[in-house]
Amino acid sequence: MKLKALVILLLGIIITGNAVAGDKPTVSHTSVINHFMDSYINSDYKKLKAVLSEDAVFTSNRDVRVVKHSASDVLNQMKKNEGVKQGDCNISASIVSETDALVIARVDINYELFDGNQQNYVVIEKNKGGEWKITQVYKMFIVGDTDAKKLVSN
Numbered sequence: 435m436k437l438k439a440l441v442i443l444l445l446g447i448i449i450t451g452n453a454v455a456g457d458k459p460t461v462s463h464t465s466v467i468n469h470f471m472d473s474y475i476n477s478d479y480k481k482l483k484a485v486l487s488e489d490a491v492f493t494s495n496r497d498v499r500v501v502k503h504s505a506s507d508v509l510n511q512m513k514k515n516e517g518v519k520q521g522d523c524n525i526s527a528s529i530v531s532e533t534d535a536l537v538i539a540r541v542d543i544n545y546e547l548f549d550g551n552q553q554n555y556v557v558i559e560k561n562k563g564g565e566w567k568i569t570q571v572y573k574m575f576i577v578g579d580t581d582a583k584k585l586v587s588n
Contacts, residue, residue: 459484460565463537463558467527470556470568471541475520479512487559487567494573522546535560551576 459469459481466485473482490505523545530538536559543552557570 460567463566466558466566467539471525471527475525477512477515477518479509479516483509485568487569490569492571
């Protein structure tokens with residue numbers, strides 16, 4: 435009788451574990467984008483870590499320079515600010531381009547108290563395990579007109 439109860443308990447734990455594992459944030463590129471946005475708004479490094487590739491690179495502009503940071507650098511900085519909520523901004527996302535293995539999304543962050551925006555171009559790739567992971571983030575701080583400039587070809 436005790437053996438039956440133990441087997442049923444173990445079976446229940448395994449089934450529950452598999453059901454929870456099915457809700458991975460990397461199951462779709464949409465859920466990866468949502469985790470990226472939520473991690474930014476809530477300074478939640480755990481959410482960002484769940485959707486980042488280990489070799490992800492964050493590139494941003496600092497005046498006229500380009501600065502690059504590794505995923506671990508960004509996560510360590512977020513740990514220091516854990517729990518700080520971004521309350522003075524609006525965040526939105528759109529898909530720039532997508533295939534079955536690669537998605538480029540644009541995540542815009544508009545600050546209410548700052549004359550400017552932050553545009554993030556987030557590159558999401560499907561890895562060998564079939565999970566969507568962020569591999570690159572290009573963060574640009576834009577002041578003034580944010581519309582993309584059209585190139586004219588002859």
